[in-house]
Structure formats: C-alpha cells, structure tokens
Amino acid sequence: MHIVHVVNKRVPPTGADGGAPQYVAWLAEEQVRQGHTVSIISPSGHSDAGYRYIPSRNLLSGDNLVRLLPSGLDIVHLHFSNESLDAALQRSWAPYVTHVHGNHLGSERPLRNRIYVSKSHAANHGSVHFVYNGVPLGQYSYNSTKDDSLLFLSKVRRRNKGIDAAVRVARHTSYPLVIAGGRRLATPATWLPGYPGVRAVGVVYGALKIRLLQSAKALLFPIHWDEPFGLVLIEAMACGTPVIAFKRGAVEEIVVHGRTGFVCSDELEMREAVEALPTINPHYCREHVEANFSIERTYEGCMAYYRRAQAGEVW
Numbered sequence: 431m432h433i434v435h436v437v438n439k440r441v442p443p444t445g446a447d448g449g450a451p452q453y454v455a456w457l458a459e460e461q462v463r464q465g466h467t468v469s470i471i472s473p474s475g476h477s478d479a480g481y482r483y484i485p486s487r488n489l490l491s492g493d494n495l496v497r498l499l500p501s502g503l504d505i506v507h508l509h510f511s512n513e514s515l516d517a518a519l520q521r522s523w524a525p526y527v528t529h530v531h532g533n534h535l536g537s538e539r540p541l542r543n544r545i546y547v548s549k550s551h552a553a554n555h556g557s558v559h560f561v562y563n564g565v566p567l568g569q570y571s572y573n574s575t576k577d578d579s580l581l582f583l584s585k586v587r588r589r590n591k592g593i594d595a596a597v598r599v600a601r602h603t604s605y606p607l608v609i610a611g612g613r614r615l616a617t618p619a620t621w622l623p624g625y626p627g628v629r630a631v632g633v634v635y636g637a638l639k640i641r642l643l644q645s646a647k648a649l650l651f652p653i654h655w656d657e658p659f660g661l662v663l664i665e666a667m668a669c670g671t672p673v674i675a676f677k678r679g680a681v682e683e684i685v686v687h688g689r690t691g692f693v694c695s696d697e698l699e700m701r702e703a704v705e706a707l708p709t710i711n712p713h714y715c716r717e718h719v720e721a722n723f724s725i726e727r728t729y730e731g732c733m734a735y736y737r738r739a740q741a742g743e744v745w
Contacts, residue, residue, distance in 0.1 A: 431504045431736070432467040433458075438489050438510045440474040449661060450531040453728075454509055456566055460729045469500055492518025499524060505736045508541060516541040525739040527732075530555070532658060543739050545732070548680035551658040559745055561731030562683075563659050564724050570668035573644035574712045579608045579629075580704065581646035581671075583639070583662050586612040586620050592652035592676070593617050599650060599697050601627055603704045607650075610634045610642055644669040648691065648707055651675035652700060660684060664723040667691070670712030674703045684723070690715045 435441070435454055443451040455478075458468045462480035469482045477483040488494045492514035499506065499522070506526035508515060511534060519526050528541040534555065546552035546560040582596040586609065593609065597619045600607035609630045613621040619628045634642060643649070649666040657679035664684065666673055673691035675681045687693045691710065692703035738745075 432469070432500070432502055433461055433505050433507060433736070434499060434503045435468070435470045435472075435507045436489065436495060436509060436515070437470060437472040439472065441470050441472045441483075442475060442478050450509055453531070453563055453661070456564070456725050457728060457732065460566070460725045464729060469503070471495065471498055490514060492516070495519075496522050496524075505740060507732070507736075511541050513541075525736075525742075527735050527739050530658075533656070542744055543735075544745070545735055547659040548683055550656070550680050550683060554656065557745075559735070561728055561735065562723055563661055563664065564726070564728035565661070565664055565668055565719065566725045567668055567720060570640065570665060571644065572668070572670045572712070572716045574670055575645075576647045576671070576712070577645050579606050579646055580648055580650050581608050581610065581642055581666075582650050583610045583634070583642065583666075584651075586614045586617070589614070589616075590653060590655040592650075592654050593620060595652035595654075595676075595697055595700075596650045597628065599652065599700045599704065602697075602701045605647060605704065608642060608646065610639070640669070643671055646671050648704065649673045650700070651681070652697070653678050653681075655679070657681070664719050667715035668719040668723075670716045672707060672710040672712070672715055674700055674707075676700070686714075686718060690718045 437454050439451045441451050442455040458481045461468050469484055471484045471486050475483045484498055486498055495515055496518045506524050508528045527543045527545055529545045547563055548560055552558055552560040580600050584591040586593050594617055607628050609620055612633050619625045620630050643666050649671055651673055653676055659680050663673050667690055673685045675685055677693050677695055682693055685691045685693055694700045694703055
C-alpha cells in the first residue's frame with residue numbers, strides 16, 4: 431500500500447519537538463518496516479528511514495495539496511484539520527482519514543473520517559473512533575533500578591501542564607524533583623539556580639531524555655486540562671517508571687491505578703501516591719505498554735481504518 435501522510439509540522443521532528451510529528455515519524459517508520467511505500471507532505475523535513483519527503487509551503491490550500499499527491503497512492507492520512515483540504519479531497523479520487531491530535535472547538539468543522547487518539551478524546555467530540563498512540567519499544571530500554579528523583583517532563587511554559595503542582599507535591603515529600611521541558615518565568619523553580627529540592631535541566635531529547643525516564647522514581651503528570659493522550663505517560667512506563675497523574679483526559683485509560691502508577695484527584699492524593707511507590711513493580715509498567723501501546727498496535731489500528739476508508743465508508 432502507498433500511504434501519504436500530510437502534516438503541518440516538520441517531520442521528522444527536531445530534537446525539541448514531540449507529540450504529533452514524533453508520532454507521525456514513528457508510524458511512518460513502522461509502515462515502511464511492514465513493507466508499505468510511505469510519503470510525507472509537510473512544510474519542512476527530509477526523507478528518512480525509507481519514507482519520501484515531499485515539501486509544501488502552502489498546506490492551507492486543498493487544491494495545492496491535491497497537486498502534490500503522488501500517483502498510485504492508496505490512502506491519504508491527514509494530521510490536521512482544514513476545510514479546504516476536506517473539500518479538495520472529496521472532489522478527488524483519493525480516500526483519506528483525518529487524525530485528530532488535539533481538541534477542536536465546537537465552532538470548527540472537523541474533517542470527516544476522523545480518528546482520535548483515545549476513547550475519552552473521541553467521546554468528548556461525539557465519536558467512537560480512535561487509535562491509541564504507541565512507541566517503538568526498542569528505543570525505550572527497561573530499567574528496574576531507580577534513583578530517588580521524581581520527574582516532570584512536559585512543556586513547562588504551558589500552565590495547564592501543571593508544573594506548579596508538581597513543585598508543590600515534590601516539596602511535601604522527601605524526594606527531589608527533576609524538571610525537564612524548558613522554563614516558565616512565573617515559576618522560579620524552572621530557572622532559578624539552587625532552588626531547594628529542584629533540578630531544572632531545560633529541554634531534553636534523545637539519550638538524555640531516555641536516561642531521565644529510566645532512572646526516575648516516578649513521573650509526575652498533574653495536568654489541569656483534558657489531555658487527549660499524553661505520550662510521555664507511555665514513554666515513562668515503557669522504561670519501567672510508574673506514573674502519578676491527575677484524573678483528567680485519557681489518564682485513566684493509560685495508567686492502571688495501583689499497578690503501573692496512581693490516578694489522583696488532587697495534590698494530597700498525589701503526595702500520598704509518592705509514598706506508596708514501593709508497591710509498584712516496574713516490570714508491570716513495561717508489560718502494560720508492550721501489551722497496549724506499542725507502535726505495532728498503533729499501526730494495526732490505523733491500517734484497519736485505512737481499509738474502511740478505501741471501501742468507501744464515511745464516519
């Protein structure tokens with residue numbers, strides 16, 4: 431099958447990028463590994479791991495996209511919503527699916543054939559169609575030996591990621607906190623040298639990111655919004671690191687309370703969960719990701735929706 435991904439961000443991502451472009455790169459690599467021909471249309475990037483990069487400076491124009499589509503394709507996999515793309519693709523012969531990675535507003539008209547990233551994400555938008563994100567497990571080595579540090583790994587500048595809550599929780603325990611993901615001016619712990627009980631390491635990626643995930647006693651995920659998925663949750667558990675998270679978004683679908691971490695309602699429960707970490711077996715964390723959140727599982731889920739779109743189904 432010839433699969434064409436259309437992304438409005440750089441693929442493959444730069445080291446500091448993550449989320450959707452990283453997901454697309456992993457999925458494309460797995461599709462190539464499974465024997466498919468893969469092309470990626472995006473504003474910037476390069477050909478890599480067997481897939482072909484097609485540059486486009488104007489992805490807002492559906493007609494421009496249709497002109498760029500390679501001949502002989504079997505499915506178009508969109509990774510962002512745009513009414514112009516929807517109209518142009520409906521006029522063309524190309525079957526397509528639309529992967530929704532974020533939350534769209536009620537006033538927006540999302541494209542048809544939508545695939546969300548979790549059951550709760552789909553339900554919040556009146557749908558039942560989703561495929562869980564997955565990680566290439568070979569890139570995330572399991573480690574059962576943990577140090578005494580808690581880890582916050584997210585885009586610190588975004589208040590709804592919960593950095594302030596993470597700092598408060600850590601300071602009420604006996605464990606230091608490592609903050610990775612940049613700085614937030616309103617939170618001195620993210621940039622002030624020598625802040626008590628905190629070590630801020632800035633934006634991390636590659637081998638350093640993996641080492642932090644492998645060695646942490648737990649990942650803190652005190653989000654203040656309905657996160658559609660939360661890729662870092664499965665990255666941590668793939669390394670054998672339990673997750674302590676607030677009960678928002680898809681957290682309850684991803685973290686098994688009492689087995690791969692703890693799902694909490696407030697900061698007090700989160701502090702209590704930190705003290706209960708010795709009850710979590712790191713092996714169960716890795717096992718859970720292997721069974722439910724591998725890139726192979728993601729590949730299989732997407733292929734099933736491709737076949738439905740090719741058969742003319744509309745959802």
